[in-house]
Amino acid sequence: MNFDDTPQEAAFRETARKWVAANAPKEFEQELSKSSLGRIRLAKHDMVEVGKAWQKKKAEGGWACLHWPKEYGGRGATPIERVIWQQEEGVYGKLTQPFQIGEGMCGPTVMAWGSEDAKRRYLPKLAAGEEIWCQLFSEPSAGSDVAGLRTRAEKKGDDWIVNGQKIWTSGAHYSDFGLLIARTDPNVPKHKGLTMFFLDMKSPGVEVRPIKQANGMQEFNEVYFTDVVISDSQRLGAVGEGWSVSLTTLMNERMSIGSRLATGVPELFEFCSNLMLEDGLAIDDPAVRSKLASWAVKSSGLKYTSYRAISALSKGERPGPENSIGKLVSGMMLQDIATYAMDLQGAAGVLTGADEETVHGQFQQMLLSSPSMRIAGGTDEILRNIIAERVLGLPGDIRVDKDVPYNKIPTKGR
Amino acid sequence: MNFDFSDDQKQLRDQARKFLTEKCSPKTVRVVLDGKAPYDKELWKGLAEMGFLGVAIPEEFGGAGAGHLELCVIAEEMGRANAPVPFSSTVYLAAEALLIAGSDAQKKKWLPAIASGEAIGTLALFEGKGNPAPKNIKLTAANGVLNGVKKPVADGAISDFAVVAARTGSSGRDGDISLFLVDLKAGGVEVKSLTNLDPTRGQAEITFKDCKAEPLGAAGEGWSILTQVLDRAAVLCAFEQVGGSDRALEMGRDYALDRIAFGRQIGSFQAVKHMLADMYVSATLARSNSYYGAWALSTNAADLPEAAAAARISATQAFQHCAKNNIQVHGGMGFTWEFDCHMYYRRANAMALGLGSLSYWEDQLIDHMRKKNAA
Numbered sequence: 001m002n003f004d005d006t007p008q009e010a011a012f013r014e015t016a017r018k019w020v021a022a023n024a025p026k027e028f029e030q031e032l033s034k035s036s037l038g039r040i041r042l043a044k045h046d047m048v049e050v051g052k053a054w055q056k057k058k059a060e061g062g063w064a065c066l067h068w069p070k071e072y073g074g075r076g077a078t079p080i081e082r083v084i085w086q087q088e089e090g091v092y093g094k095l096t097q098p099f100q101i102g103e104g105m106c107g108p109t110v111m112a113w114g115s116e117d118a119k120r121r122y123l124p125k126l127a128a129g130e131e132i133w134c135q136l137f138s139e140p141s142a143g144s145d146v147a148g149l150r151t152r153a154e155k156k157g158d159d160w161i162v163n164g165q166k167i168w169t170s171g172a173h174y175s176d177f178g179l180l181i182a183r184t185d186p187n188v189p190k191h192k193g194l195t196m197f198f199l200d201m202k203s204p205g206v207e208v209r210p211i212k213q214a215n216g217m218q219e220f221n222e223v224y225f226t227d228v229v230i231s232d233s234q235r236l237g238a239v240g241e242g243w244s245v246s247l248t249t250l251m252n253e254r255m256s257i258g259s260r261l262a263t264g265v266p267e268l269f270e271f272c273s274n275l276m277l278e279d280g281l282a283i284d285d286p287a288v289r290s291k292l293a294s295w296a297v298k299s300s301g302l303k304y305t306s307y308r309a310i311s312a313l314s315k316g317e318r319p320g321p322e323n324s325i326g327k328l329v330s331g332m333m334l335q336d337i338a339t340y341a342m343d344l345q346g347a348a349g350v351l352t353g354a355d356e357e358t359v360h361g362q363f364q365q366m367l368l369s370s371p372s373m374r375i376a377g378g379t380d381e382i383l384r385n386i387i388a389e390r391v392l393g394l395p396g397d398i399r400v401d402k403d404v405p406y407n408k409i410p411t412k413g414r
Numbered sequence: 415m416n417f418d419f420s421d422d423q424k425q426l427r428d429q430a431r432k433f434l435t436e437k438c439s440p441k442t443v444r445v446v447l448d449g450k451a452p453y454d455k456e457l458w459k460g461l462a463e464m465g466f467l468g469v470a471i472p473e474e475f476g477g478a479g480a481g482h483l484e485l486c487v488i489a490e491e492m493g494r495a496n497a498p499v500p501f502s503s504t505v506y507l508a509a510e511a512l513l514i515a516g517s518d519a520q521k522k523k524w525l526p527a528i529a530s531g532e533a534i535g536t537l538a539l540f541e542g543k544g545n546p547a548p549k550n551i552k553l554t555a556a557n558g559v560l561n562g563v564k565k566p567v568a569d570g571a572i573s574d575f576a577v578v579a580a581r582t583g584s585s586g587r588d589g590d591i592s593l594f595l596v597d598l599k600a601g602g603v604e605v606k607s608l609t610n611l612d613p614t615r616g617q618a619e620i621t622f623k624d625c626k627a628e629p630l631g632a633a634g635e636g637w638s639i640l641t642q643v644l645d646r647a648a649v650l651c652a653f654e655q656v657g658g659s660d661r662a663l664e665m666g667r668d669y670a671l672d673r674i675a676f677g678r679q680i681g682s683f684q685a686v687k688h689m690l691a692d693m694y695v696s697a698t699l700a701r702s703n704s705y706y707g708a709w710a711l712s713t714n715a716a717d718l719p720e721a722a723a724a725a726r727i728s729a730t731q732a733f734q735h736c737a738k739n740n741i742q743v744h745g746g747m748g749f750t751w752e753f754d755c756h757m758y759y760r761r762a763n764a765m766a767l768g769l770g771s772l773s774y775w776e777d778q779l780i781d782h783m784r785k786k787n788a789a
Contacts, residue, residue, distance in 0.1 A: 304705055
């Protein structure tokens with residue numbers, strides 16, 4: 001048991017470290033270090049533009065999407081080298097946020113299912129950050145039950161005509177392309193009538209509308225399709241095979257290892273170390289210590305779980321399903337920690353202003369944003385099902401709609 | 415990074431599992447549970463023959479001279495099997511105290527006897543309610559004799575010797591405490607068995623009356639040695655708790671697959687699935703924290719006190735969580751004496767207190783995190 005790199009890993013780390021030191025946009029270092037929770041904002045610059053510049057530089061140096069093959073814009077690196085790169089990229093990794101959906105989900109799907117022409121045309125530009133991709137899966141009536149989606153694609157000659165609506169699309173407003181799953185046959189059971197496409201987000205009939213969220217912010221979008229024309233050459237996989245294609249996308253989402261999830265523990269620890277209660281510092285209070293300790297060991301448990309996964313990668317093994325616990329644990333923690341930190345503030349905990357003396361509304365923001373952590377990318381309940389079924393081997397749910405043609409499934413409003 | 419046990423260590427774990435599956439079935443655990451024997455003597459002998467008792471004891475003192483990582487994988491299996499033997503008191507507490515502070519003569523006398531299974535040892539620390547703290551130690555040592563009462567003492571009634579924490583000063587500082595080594599068969603002690611939550615591991619009250627004792631470690635160093643012993647034992651116990659958590663989770667999972675109600679396996683109901691998924695989450699976090707504790711223990715890292723506290727808290731919570739929900743998954747059958755669920759429930763809750771309760775370890779963790787943050 002050790003935390004040392006192998007000689008090859010150490011050499012790779014050294015190369016990466018030197019490159020980052022010589023090329024990173026250091027003017028943003030401080031701002032990026034400070035924003036640990038939620039989305040990144042830069043005071044005087046557009047996040048997407050700064051991100052694009054960094055991504056382009058990385059691509060030129062051979063550090064973009066480095067686990068991808070070279071001919072598609074990557075470096076042909078091993079999974080463990082990718083993890084080492086993420087560690088060395090450090091805070092600048094936050095600048096890759098606009099490209100994460102493309103790199104983590106859309107790109108791998110194009111790579112697995114696209115034609116050679118499509119791969120050579122789209123992947124290098126995606127890797128270099130020249131073109132941003134978004135993912136068009138969720139719908140107002142199809143969240144956890146994404147296979148129940150309604151957006152229709154109908155064949156007309158060599159083209160497909162798309163009508164419908166997607167929701168919760170991150171970055172749709174600045175994306176160039178989108179990965180779209182649509183229903184092409186409503187007469188067969190729901191999983192069998194889906195087909196995957198990609199499309200130009202500037203196509204006529206595509207309308208992007210920001211969603212005002214429960215926390216008052218606008219980070220996601222609704223995307224409406226009205227008679228949008230997509231060429232059949234933009235289909236990924238066979239007609240009716242969209243569900244299998246989507247599994248490639250979703251599997252890749254769960255493979256992102258080594259990315260540290262925010263838990264709120266460092267923030268709470270600092271807060272309690274400075275907060276004066278009536279009998280002294282909060283951190284000297286036994287009740288506070290007990291809560292803090294319970295959360296701290298969850299946070300360290302997640303950290304060391306990811307170390308175990310990295311070790312598996314380092315040995316060339318595929319990491320186990322234990323990685324599915326990360327978001328489940330950290331999502332609930334963020335919400336609970338926010339609630340507790342506000343409770344410690346007493347009546348003043350209700351105030352959210354950035355000029356309030358106690359930590360400037362930090363935990364109040366965390367409270368308002370945290371519900372999304374427990375929903376996006378698989379709800380807590382879906383994650384528990386995944387653990388129960390794929391890790392523990394328990395039976396799947398009885399699915400009353402499994403063998404029923406899609407258009408015979410009872411739904412609200414039809 | 416290789417944050418995992420080596421192939422040899424995993425092989426040792428498999429060997430221990432195979433041995434314990436054969437020699438330590440729930441049926442044999444029940445012999446002790448039902449009070450028909452104070453511990454499983456045959457199993458103890460077998461553990462000695464396998465070299466498990468002395469795995470972390472150097473060869474010059476009769477052990478296998480492997481190390482603490484090897485001891486961790488064996489501990490996990492002991493917990494999984496719910497072994498009814500004085501393993502934790504003898505190996506994690508008494509042997510570790512000797513390794514840290516014993517003189518050459520003391521090590522030569524007791525360590526080979528531990529490794530061969532001839533001597534059972536324990537740590538006599540607690541005096542009634544309360545967590546480990548110098549102020550809670552009232553038993554006195556003067557002129558080479560001890561006077562006072564220790565309880566609860568794990569496996570005290572079957573121990574041949576004890577490491578005893580005694581008061582040798584009254585300054586109110588940690589330096590008031592010194593450790594002593596007592597041969598419990600040599601007179602001056604009165605031992606009484608106490609009923610306890612987990613009858614598969616006994617608890618006792620030991621009264622020392624002008625009992626002859628030899629110092630273990632320097633005078634006034636007792637508290638500092640004790641905290642080191644407790645940190646080491648916390649990591650090793652955490653592995654037992656991780657093994658117990660996994661076993662309780664497996665029992666629940668197997669029952670959920672087997673039991674039919676409302677015309678289907680109860681494991682197909684989300685309420686049951688999610689309960690088991692949450693048990694898996696607890697057990698996984700505990701395992702990962704314990705691995706870090708194992709690394710810190712085996713390298714004697716400066717981080718050991720923090721790592722030990724984190725492993726202790728996480729593994730204690732996981733074992734309690736898994737053991738209690740294992741009963742819940744089993745429904746009424748889980749509340750029968752006949753089913754094994756309660757053995758893990760008892761062990762989980764007894765282990766949660768053995769080295770001091772959660773609040774002690776929470777204090778340790780926060781204190782060490784603060785120190786690190788300040789540095």
